[in-house]
Amino acid sequence: MPGPRxxxxxxxxxxxxxxxxxxxxxxxxxxxxxAIKEQTGASASAxxxxxxxxxxxxxxxxxLTGRLVRRYGSHPVTVAxxxxxxxxxxLPPLTHSALALGVVLLVFGSAYGxxxxxxxxxxxxxxxxxxRPIMPSFHAAFSLGGMVGAGLGGLVAGSLSPTRHxxxxxxxxxxxxxxxxxxxxxxxxxxxxxxxxxxxxxxGAPHRxxxxxxxxxxxxxxxxxxxxxxxxxxxxxxxxxxxQDLDASxxxxxxxxxxxxxxxxxxxxxxxxxxxxxxxxxTVVAGGTxxxxxxxxxxxxxxxxxxxxxxxxxxxxxxxxFPVAVERAGALGGPSGVATASTLGYGGMLLGPPAIGFMAxxxxxxxxxxSVAALAAVAVLVAVATRRAVPG
Numbered sequence: 001m002p003g004p005r006x007x008x009x010x011x012x013x014x015x016x017x018x019x020x021x022x023x024x025x026x027x028x029x030x031x032x033x034x035a036i037k038e039q040t041g042a043s044a045s046a047x048x049x050x051x052x053x054x055x056x057x058x059x060x061x062x063x064l065t066g067r068l069v070r071r072y073g074s075h076p077v078t079v080a081x082x083x084x085x086x087x088x089x090x091l092p093p094l095t096h097s098a099l100a101l102g103v104v105l106l107v108f109g110s111a112y113g114x115x116x117x118x119x120x121x122x123x124x125x126x127x128x129x130x131x132r133p134i135m136p137s138f139h140a141a142f143s144l145g146g147m148v149g150a151g152l153g154g155l156v157a158g159s160l161s162p163t164r165h166x167x168x169x170x171x172x173x174x175x176x177x178x179x180x181x182x183x184x185x186x187x188x189x190x191x192x193x194x195x196x197x198x199x200x201x202x203x204g205a206p207h208r209x210x211x212x213x214x215x216x217x218x219x220x221x222x223x224x225x226x227x228x229x230x231x232x233x234x235x236x237x238x239x240x241x242x243x244q245d246l247d248a249s250x251x252x253x254x255x256x257x258x259x260x261x262x263x264x265x266x267x268x269x270x271x272x273x274x275x276x277x278x279x280x281x282x283t284v285v286a287g288g289t290x291x292x293x294x295x296x297x298x299x300x301x302x303x304x305x306x307x308x309x310x311x312x313x314x315x316x317x318x319x320x321x322f323p324v325a326v327e328r329a330g331a332l333g334g335p336s337g338v339a340t341a342s343t344l345g346y347g348g349m350l351l352g353p354p355a356i357g358f359m360a361x362x363x364x365x366x367x368x369x370x371s372v373a374a375l376a377a378v379a380v381l382v383a384v385a386t387r388r389a390v391p392g
Contacts, residue, residue, distance in 0.1 A: 011126060011187040012134070016141045017180035018078055018119045021173055023145030025089050026112065028169045031153035032162045036092050036101065039162065046098035053102040055350050057109025058116075059343055065117035066339030073189055074122035074335065079181040081115035086173030093163035113346070121338045124330030125190040133280065135327040136271025136320045143265040217333040217340050219386055223284065224325040224345030226379035227318050230291065230372040232352030234260045238311060241299065241365050248304045259308050260315040267319025280324050281387040288380035291317030292373045299369035314372070321379055348375075 037047050068077050088108040095101040123138045149169075156165055235257055243253035267287075275283050291314050298310025322345060329341035352372075359368035 007187055008126065008130060008190065010183055011122075011190065014180045014184040014187065015078075015119055015123055015126065016138060017176060018082060018115065018184070019123075019138045019141040020145035021082065021176050021180070022085070022112070022115055022119070023142040023147075024149035025085055025169055025173050027146040027149030028153045028166065029089055029092070029108070031150055031157060032092075032165060035157070035162045036095075039093065040096060040098055040101055042098040042101070047101075050098045050102035050105060053105030054109035054112065055346070057106040057111075058113030058346055059350075061110040061113035062117050062339050062343040062346065065114045066121075066334075066336040068114075069118055069121050069335035074118050074125070075184050075187065075189055078115060078118040078122060079177065079184060081111050081118055082177045082181065083174065085111035085115055086170050086177060089173070090163075090167045090170040093161070093166055113342075116346075117335065117339045117342050120326050120342060121330060121335040122184075122189065124327050124338060127327055128331060129190040132272065133275035133324075133327070134272050135323040136268040136275070139323040140265055140268035140271070143261065143268060147261060147265065213332050213337075216386065217329045217337045218344070219382060220325040220329040220332075220337075221341040221344030223379045223382055224322050224329075224341050225348030225351075226288075226375040226382075227321040227325070228345040228348035229352040229355075229375050230295070230314065230318050231264075231322075232349035233356045233369065233372050234311065234314070235353075237353065237356050237360075237365065237369065238298075241369060242304055242307060245364075245366055246302075246304045246307060252304055252308075256308060256311050259312040263312040263315030264319045267316045268323065271320040271323065274320065275324070280328065281383055284321050284324055284383040285380050287317045287319065287321050288376045288383065289317070290314075291321075291376035292380070293317075295373035295376065296370060299366045299373070317376065 033047075033051075040047075040050075042050060065077065065081075085108070088104065088111055091104040091107070092101060095104055119138075123135060127133065127135050153165065160168070238256040238260060239253040242248040242256045243250065248256075271283075278286065294310045294313025294315075294317055296310070298307050298314055301307045301310055326338060326341045326345070329337040331337070333340065355371065356365075356368045359371060
């Protein structure tokens, strides 16, 4: 079957391009937040409220995109959300108040949430058709896109205004969408033979299986939440811990998240091989256990280098848990399963930074960061508890 196999390869390449584009555009926006803050004259609290627009738009849209994917298909929804994402990234520099920025970011967040559900749904179907656990490779493309976007953004920040930089992202993103989108729309959607997202009672095992499926989807969503909590915490608090608690230089402190992100990318690039050798449950258990050890070292180590090593170990451990959780939820519940797991996972990323902040005020920042290890341990326990419910 050379023809169908080539079609699946083209589909995989097109989806990989959209995952990378998503990370590239989002990282490009993140590195310009300080400049946008200065431009709008927003206080720290006002900027924080405006940034909630991204979160609110993403969470609301994620719950709706599953229905759109069921009705129109994952490929057209992916392309439509990509166009909206690329257009909306050019809008923040045009605002001159925190309120206007929040409204613009609501649109950006909606596109971001929508494309995440759409291309993850398409990727889940492709994984099922290929019969290989390639989901981590897509998320590795997202991580690589983010690293490139952040690196280029840092290089041009001194020479390009936010308006020109983000407009360049719009043009680049639309060009990628034009070529990758044409390829994606020409590909027939992957059609798993045993899709489980049927109506209640359609297969003679009415509502009991449906309730069980929903519970399992939520369970995998909780595993995604535990992982994303750590990503959010590391992004916002890792550098501060190194500089404030371990007297690291600003450069060494900035390297903290870079170590974490690079290790996570490497872990995802090798994720398919790991999943083929160990299976999904064993990979989640091994990854979660590794993350527990790494985060305990990273948060409690007395030296900068030991903490950086701990951050890298944490990134390796967490790398494949989120992709596995989303893929399992999608295999069980289709686009709605992907939407549920993505919403819970994104909620964990939002919960992490403020939760760490409150715990740091109550106890200390090192103690607060150990909560990342605690939730990684919870992910391990949940994976072990459900290992018989879902094979693999």
